[in-house]
Structure formats: structure tokens, C-alpha cells
Amino acid sequence: MLDTKTIRETPELVRAAIAKKHLDVDLAPVIAADAAWRVLLQEVETLRSKQKAANNEMAAMPKGSPEFKAKVAEMKEVSAQVKELDASLKVAEEALREHMLSVPNIPHSSVPEGSTPEDNVVYATNGDVAAVSAHAVPHYDVPGFEKLFDFTRGSKVTGAGFPFYVGDAARLVRALISFFLDEDGKAGYIEVNPPIFVNAASATATGQLPDKEGQMYETTPDRLFAVPTAEVPLTNFFRDEIVDESELPIKRCAYTPCFRREAGSHGKDVRGLNRLHQFDKVELLKWVHPSSSYEELDKLRLDAEHLLQKLGLPYRVLLMCGGDLGFSQSKKYDLEVWAAGQKRWLEVSSCSNFESFQARRAQIRFRSKETGRPELVHTLNGSGLAVPRVLAAIIENNLQADGRVKIPQALVAYFGKEYLAFN
RNA sequence: GGAGAGGUGUCAGAGUGGUCGAAUGAGCAUGAUUGGAAAUCAUGUGUACCAGCAAUGGUACCGAGGGUUCGAAUCCCUCCCUCUCCGCCA
Numbered sequence: 001m002l003d004t005k006t007i008r009e010t011p012e013l014v015r016a017a018i019a020k021k022h023l024d025v026d027l028a029p030v031i032a033a034d035a036a037w038r039v040l041l042q043e044v045e046t047l048r049s050k051q052k053a054a055n056n057e058m059a060a061m062p063k064g065s066p067e068f069k070a071k072v073a074e075m076k077e078v079s080a081q082v083k084e085l086d087a088s089l090k091v092a093e094e095a096l097r098e099h100m101l102s103v104p105n106i107p108h109s110s111v112p113e114g115s116t117p118e119d120n121v122v123y124a125t126n127g128d129v130a131a132v133s134a135h136a137v138p139h140y141d142v143p144g145f146e147k148l149f150d151f152t153r154g155s156k157v158t159g160a161g162f163p164f165y166v167g168d169a170a171r172l173v174r175a176l177i178s179f180f181l182d183e184d185g186k187a188g189y190i191e192v193n194p195p196i197f198v199n200a201a202s203a204t205a206t207g208q209l210p211d212k213e214g215q216m217y218e219t220t221p222d223r224l225f226a227v228p229t230a231e232v233p234l235t236n237f238f239r240d241e242i243v244d245e246s247e248l249p250i251k252r253c254a255y256t257p258c259f260r261r262e263a264g265s266h267g268k269d270v271r272g273l274n275r276l277h278q279f280d281k282v283e284l285l286k287w288v289h290p291s292s293s294y295e296e297l298d299k300l301r302l303d304a305e306h307l308l309q310k311l312g313l314p315y316r317v318l319l320m321c322g323g324d325l326g327f328s329q330s331k332k333y334d335l336e337v338w339a340a341g342q343k344r345w346l347e348v349s350s351c352s353n354f355e356s357f358q359a360r361r362a363q364i365r366f367r368s369k370e371t372g373r374p375e376l377v378h379t380l381n382g383s384g385l386a387v388p389r390v391l392a393a394i395i396e397n398n399l400q401a402d403g404r405v406k407i408p409q410a411l412v413a414y415f416g417k418e419y420l421a422f423n
Numbered sequence: 424g425g426a427g428a429g430g431u432g433u434c435a436g437a438g439u440g441g442u443c444g445a446a447u448g449a450g451c452a453u454g455a456u457u458g459g460a461a462a463u464c465a466u467g468u469g470u471a472c473c474a475g476c477a478a479u480g481g482u483a484c485c486g487a488g489g490g491u492u493c494g495a496a497u498c499c500c501u502c503c504c505u506c507u508c509c510g511c512c513a
Contacts, residue, residue, distance in 0.1 A: 004472095045482045055494055059441040068493095075493035144454060241435095242470095301480090372452095374470080 002103050004034055004096070017106035020322035022115040031101040037092040044089050048083045051075065058170045070338075094278050101210075107322050107356040108294070108331040114321030121321070126305065128313030129338050129389045133398040134342035139395040141270030143403060144422030149273065157388035161262075161270070161277035172394075172407075173280060175414035176387050177255050179280040182306060184384050186301045187304040189284055194233035197224040201357070207328050217259045226259035230283035231381045238287060238364045242374050245366045247337070249288040249296055253384060256281065272386035273348065280387040286380040287364065290356065293378035297353040301333045304349040304384045310410040311329035313393050314338040316345065330355045337389065341396035346389040351382030395420075 007014050014054040018025045054075050058252035062322065112121050139145060141227055148169035148250040154162040165173050181191055203209040203225050208216055211423060220305055226235055234254050243250065258281050288296045301317065308315045322334040332352040336345035359365070365374040398406040405420040412418055 038473065040483085048482060051494075072493045077493095079493060095444070296494070323455050 001357060002101055002105065003360065004097060004100060007031060007033055007100075007103065013106065014103060015062045020106060020107050020111070021104055021114065021327075022323040023104055023327075025102055025104065027080060027103070030096075030103060031056065033092070033096045033099045037089070040085065040089045040092050041093060044082065044085045047078055050076055051082065077225075096301055104327045105330050105355065107325055107329075108353070110319075111325065112319060112321045113332050115323035116321075117324055117399055119321035121319040122316055122323055123319040123333065124305075124317040125314075126309060127312070127338070129314045129340070132340040133399045134316060134337065135401060136396045136399050138272065138341040139339075139392045141341070142395060142399065142422055145272075148422060150157070151272075154208045162276070163273075163276065168415075169391075172391060172415055172420060173387055174413075175411050175416075176390060177280055177282060179411055179414050180384055180387075181253060183307055183310065184253040184284060184303065187251075187306070189251045189303075189384075192234060192237075192252050192254040194227075194230060194237075194254050194256060196227050196233070196259075198227055198232050198236065199224060202232060202239065205215070205239055206235050207361070208232065215261050217261060217313045223315075228260050229258050229281065229383075230254040230256040231285065234283060235287045235358060235362060235364075235379060235381070239362045240364075241364045242367055243287065243377065245289070245369055248366060248377065249286050250290070252285045254283055254285070256283070257273075264386075273392040276344075276388055282384050282387075284351075284382050284384040287359075288380060289366070290375065290378050293353050293355060297331060297333075297351060297380055300380055300382050301335070301351040304335055304382050304404045306352055307385050308335065308337060308348070308390075311390065311394065311408045312410075313390070313408075314347075319346060326352065328354055328357045330357070335385075337384075337393040338398045339389075341399070342392075348385045348389045348393075348394060349383035352380065354379045354381075378393055395400075 002206055004016065007027065007030055011031060015027055018027070032164060054071055057077075058071050066135060070180065087180060101313045109344070112119065114120065137282075148163040148166050150166055151160075154160075155262070185191055197219065198222060200209060203216065208225070208228065216228055218224070227313075232302050234252055237252075238250075257278055259278050261277065284300055305317065306316070315335055318334040318336065320334060325332055329352040332350060333374075334347050335349035335351070337348045339346050355378050358379045359376040362379075364377050364379070366377055367373070368375045392409065395405050398408070400406055400419075403422060405422075407415050407418055
């Protein structure tokens with residue numbers, strides 16, 4: 001959420017942001033809602049002020065006196081007015097809030113113009129795409145795949161997109177999670193094991209609610225939501241709190257399973273491990289001082305890149321254009337790993353700066369030494385990394401002539417073997 | 424799940440219908456004192472929103488939401504959370 005002041009005082013800035021993101025949001029009703037709310041607010045406050053003054057007078061009067069009784073009669077009317085206006089004010093307030101929630105975050109000046117994925121800028125590449133397995137096939141076509149990644153049983157037991165990982169597959173998943181957490185820990189992120197269900201307030205603070213409700217799994221009757229990413233519980237950790245300025249930047253990482261209903265996604269993109277309803281991911285989170293959030297974003301991205309480098313996987317970094325930015329993001333890099341069998345790039349991390357957009361909604365602040373007042377932190381996050389797609393890339397890129405998969409050296413100690421065999 | 428107690432400012436803790444944004448103490452900040460410090464003394468010390476160039480003024484906030492009342496931290500209702508005891512349990 002943006003500050004209402006930004007919309008009130010610099011609407012042209014916000015309109016430019018909407019245009020850059022190629023969104024269709026009309027600012028006029030937002031501004032009108034704000035104006036209407038302020039008029040009502042002032043009316044209510046004037047009446048309340050009257051009430052308060054009368055209160056003090058009445059406190060000094062003898063209870064049963066005629067002047068007291070007269071005041072009561074007079075104030076009775078004011079009281080009724082306040083009640084009525086206050087109800088309107090609440091409606092206006094809610095309307096304003098809803099309007100405000102429809103306004104996206106402002107992209108950073110370094111974000112390239114563009115409306116489609118083709119407009120994203122290839123910011124960096126690492127590793128040799130041509131050097132990986134010559135006889136690679138898509139991981140889901142590798143003979144024996146279904147034995148280790150049992151989608152059929154998963155469908156029976158739960159539904160499509162909920163595979164069983166069996167034997168070495170399960171072991172490799174565990175190895176990757178441990179590897180990621182260990183490396184992230186070395187990079188200074190404190191490991192957290194968060195709840196994987198969150199309440200509606202938390203889901204609202206990070207923007208899943210109210211609009212993206214259908215993308216989450218929801219429990220009955222408690223109305224808790226299975227987390228779509230560890231970002232949700234992690235970001236909410238400091239919700240409605242004022243953290244110590246000297247502790248910034250705060251860096252945390254967390255492994256959770258992630259649950260996404262992703263209704264409406266079909267086709268080749270969803271085959272095998274490419275897109276699942278439940279998958280494992282380690283998430284990196286930072287709460288930083290506003291003055292350094294873009295530096296911290298670059299560092300965060302490098303921390304995620306480091307993982308791919310250690311695994312020896314070719315990847316590229318995309319700087320996302322305005323049109324491909326999320327609603328609440330100011331700047332975003334995507335990390336895409338090369339999957340030699342499918343011959344395509346798979347997104348395994350998305351590193352974003354939200355500036356104060358999330359922090360405002362979640363009320364996460366620090367007390368500034370400089371001004372002595374609480375200020376909003378900037379929040380950043382990125383995957384470090386998403387497990388199934390990394391797994392797919394390892395399988396495809398490291399597939400040997402004999403059908404086995406060579407385990408990246410950095411993982412061997414975690415996995416316990418040099419090769420993964422499908423039969 | 425059952426029974427009880429409780430949720431007030433940075434913290435501890437008073438306040439059971441009116442002048443309470445809220446006593447008192449601690450903490451913190453500034454100043455005095457000191458060679459310097461401790462101690463002591465004085466003053467100050469919440470957040471948000473609105474109006475205003477500003478100084479400043481106004482309003483709200485005592486777990487959350489409703490209600491009663493001219494007036495609610497204080498009374499009533501609902502919900503949430505914490506603690507203690509009991510039960511159940513990975």
C-alpha cells in the first residue's frame with residue numbers, strides 16, 4: 001500500500017507508475033474517496049470537540065441542576081449526530097482503504113520499460129549452456145522417473161500436482177534443502193522454522209488477501225491459510241512492531257513447503273516438476289534501512305546466485321521490466337536455471353524490493369536515530385532456492401549416458417552418493 | 424476440551440462513570456552539580472490521522488469489535504490472546 005499523501009500530493013508520479021506497470025487503474029476515484037473521507041473526518045472531529053468541551057463543563061456542575069439538565073438535552077442531539085456521521089465516516093474510510101489497495105507500488109527508475117516477458121533485460125548469465133549433457137531429455141521423460149517421482153500415487157492420494165518423492169528422490173530433496181539452508185546461514189541469514197499456516201491478518205499484510213484468496217488453500221473451520229511461500233509468515237514476524245535501528249539489516253531464511261492452488265494453469269508448463277501445488281522452497285528475507293535497500297537487493301540476488309554457482313548450474317539473471325513487475329514490487333530480478341532436456345529456462349528465484357509497500361501494510365517500523373520517529377523499513381525477499389525446478393535442472397543437465405544423474409560436488413556430502421540412479 | 428485469573432504507555436504498575444493520554448516508580452533524553460563518574464536535583468519523554476508555510480490546534484487510541492450513557496480505561500455483550508490447574512496428546 002502506498003501512503004495516501006503520495007497519491008494526494010504527487011498523483012502524476014503514481015499515474016506514471018501505473019503506466020509503467022501497464023496496469024489499468026483509475027486514480028480519480030481514489031483521490032475522490034480521499035477527499036470525501038477528509039471532509040467527513042473534520043466534521044466528526046468538530047462535533048467530538050464540542051462533546052468534550054461540554055463534558056468538562058458538566059463535570060463541574062451540580063448533577064441535578066437545571067443547567068445540567070439543559071446540557072444533557074443539548075448534548076443528546078450532538079451525540080445522535082456524531083453517531084450518524086461516524087457511521088458515514090467508517091464507510092468512507094473503508095472505501096478509501098479499498099481504493100488505496102488497488103494502487104500498485106511505484107517501480108524504481110532503474111526498471112526497464114516494457115509490457116511483456118520479451119522486454120525483460122538479460123542482466124547477467126553464468127555457466128555454459130552448451131557444455132551440459134549432450135544426451136539430455138526432459139526430466140519427466142527419463143526412464144524410471146515415475147518410480148522416484150510418483151505423480152500417479154500422488155494424484156490418487158491427494159490430487160494432481162502433489163507427487164510422492166521416493167527413495168533417492170526424497171533424499172535429494174532433503175539434501176538440497178539442507179544445502180540451501182547451510183549456505184544461506186553462511187551468508188548471514190538466521191534460519192527460521194515458521195508456521196506453515198497463517199491467519200487472515202497475515203495473509204492480508206503480505207497482499208495475498210483479499211484479491212488472491214483463490215490461490216491459497218484454506219482450512220475449515222479455522223480459516224487458516226496454507227502458506228504459498230515462507231515470505232508470508234516470515235514477513236509477518238515483525239508485523240505491528242518497531243524494531244531496533246541498530247539491528248538493520250535483519251536477514252532471515254526459512255524452509256517451508258509451499259502450497260499453491262494456481263487454478264487455471266495448464267499445458268506443457270506444468271509437466272513433471274515444473275509446476276506443483278506443493279513444493280519445497282527456502283526463502284530469503286531482509287528488513288533493511290530505506291537508504292540501503294537497493295544495495296541490499298543486489299546482495300540478496302548474489303546470495304541466490306551463489307547457490308546456483310555452487311551447484312554448477314547454468315543460469316541467467318533477468319531484470320524484470322515494468323509490465324512484468326508484481327503489483328507490490330519496486331524492482332525485481334528473476335534467476336532462471338537452464339534445463340537442458342526441455343531446452344528452456346526455469347525460474348528458481350525471484351528477488352524483489354518492496355520498499356515500504358509491504359511494511360506500510362504490515363506496520364513494520366524502526367525508530368530513526370536521526371529523526372527520533374518511527375519510520376517504515378524496506379522489505380526484500382527472494383528464493384534461495386525453489387527445490388523442484390533445481391532438481392529438474394540437475395537431472396536434465398547432469399544426465400549421463402548410462403541413465404544415471406551425476407550429483408553436483410557440493411551436494412555429495414549431503415546426498416551421500418555421487419550418482420542418482422533411476423532403476 | 425474443562426475450571427479459574429488476567430490483558431493499561433518502553434517496562435513495572437495504579438485507576439471501577441465525568442476536568443484520564445491516563446497517578447506513581449523504573450528506563451531514556453537534556454540541563455544543574457562533579458576534575459570525571461555514580462548518587463542527587465530540575466525539566467522533558469507515546470502513536471496515528473486531520474488542518475496549517477510554520478508555530479500550533481484538533482481528534483482517536485487503556486487486547487479487538489459491538490452496546491448502554493449527555494459522557495466509558497471504568498458498566499454490559501461477543502471474540503482474540505496470555506497465565507495457572509486438570510484432561511488429552513505427537
